[in-house]
């Protein structure tokens with residue numbers, strides 16, 4: 138595989154480029170994931186709330202690719218936070234996926250006002266000690282959330298999957314992650330498509346004879362992010378994977394770094410509590 142891997146703080150490795158399936162309906166997802174696997178992706182990012190775990194699992198099982206060559210991530214939804222409810226939600230996700238172990242389980246959102254993410258992570262630790270999940274991590278955690286889960290469980294999450302793209306470059310969180318051996322995974326890496334007509338990105342793409350999506354994905358890879366772009370269009374699925382035969386120079390990286398405005402396309406983790 139042309140895809141580099143990132144070594145997590147528990148010793149497991151994750152492909153640096155994966156495939157996201159947010160907003161891909163269950164009836165389409167099997168075809169879309171099959172396409173991604175055909176192109177060469179070996180990491181799939183889903184979540185219980187996406188409503189498509191069954192179709193994702195079906196595509197993986199039908200691919201004929203050995204299970205240990207595919208990296209599967211799913212996420213625990215907000216409504217299921219808490220120790221016992223997490224154990225039950227994990228069983229439900231695994232039944233839907235039809236897999237006997239999971240590579241990475243993430244707490245989807247911290248939901249700080251519910252105060253249940255520490256108990257949730259303790260349940261993750263139990264699932265990991267049983268061998269049902271290889272690595273445990275979080276998503277949308279802010280620095281204080283990370284500090285709390287580390288202080289109260291004694292375990293550092295392997296991954297924090299956060300909104301991250303050129304207009305929300307997350308320098309403070311990335312520095313905290315680097316100092317604590319937490320891998321940074323970028324969601325909505327293309328700003329849900331909104332960054333593809335940015336003039337800086339478009340002109341860099343023209344200069345390099347690449348597409349805007351490829352330029353942004355390269356920026357993520359060169360920053361060291363794990364990146365999980367989503368598309369349902371076969372030509373774009375392939376385009377987003379064809380990012381290992383060119384590089385951005387220092388000037389191009391700097392030009393993209395200057396696009397950071399601290400603006401989100403998704404919800405604010407401080408207040409997001411859907412499902413509660």
Ligand code: NAD
Pocket residue numbers: 156157158159160182183245276277298299323324325326327328329330331333348350351365366367368369373374376377403
């Ligand atoms: P994205 O930034 O990957 O953008 C996807 C959209 O960009 C597509 O729907 C399409 O409109 C466009 N696009 C993609 N490739 C293109 C190309 N080559 N040319 C032109 N247009 C293209 O957005 P996303 O789906 O929100 O994020 C990626 C993944 O991150 C999700 O599928 C999901 O797995 C994950 N995610 C996680 C969270 C979380 O809370 N943890 C939240 C959102 C997304």
